[in-house]
Amino acid sequence: MSNQLDYEINKELGECYLFMGDFDKAEEYYRKAASSSSQNAAPYLGLATVAVQRSDLDKALILYQKAAAVEETDKALCGIGLVYMEQGDHQRAFDHFARALEKSSENIVALNCLVRESYQLGCVEKALPYLDDTLKSGVEAEAVRVTLAGCLIYLGRAEEAKQHLEAVLGANPANANAKELFNTMAA
DSSP states (O other): OOHHHHHHHHHHHHHHHHHHTOHHHHHHHHHHHHHHOTTOSHHHHHHHHHHHHTTOHHHHHHHHHHHHHHOOOHHHHHHHHHHHHHTTOHHHHHHHHHHHHHHOTTOHHHHHHHHHHHHHHTOGGGGHHHHHHHHHHTTTHHHHHHHHHHHHHHTTOHHHHHHHHHHHHHHOTTOHHHHHHHHHHHO
């Protein structure tokens, strides 16, 4: 059997066991996949996920970094950011979420975490270009627009926020988050 086929089978089995919550088996198959193909980031991402599930953040960080070294994807960078965020290293977390979004503006986990960290660091203004880029991609447009409006309100830019909220409510009058923000602005 070729190494590529070994890799594919072991990676798939790792994913299946991870999905089923059998972390020992998932780890076993991800390790086999990593040993048969060190040029793929997926097994390291899987092993990092197992480490996170086991609350071993130091190990998860090393594995996410290894995955990023093999292939710097938005998922690997986001994983690194999540670990830093959990460890309270907010600037490094923000920087990694930003890099993840530069790879893919459609990574909603990275976007939500970047916005959260921007509030933590007092640099909400820096989140706006990332929100705009994701909004242009069309992914989760309604939720992204509401988040963008919330940031604009926080920054004292109520008129811009109002335009975004009106766009959301025009398309979906039942959006509770948009209604709530709109009413907060009117009060």
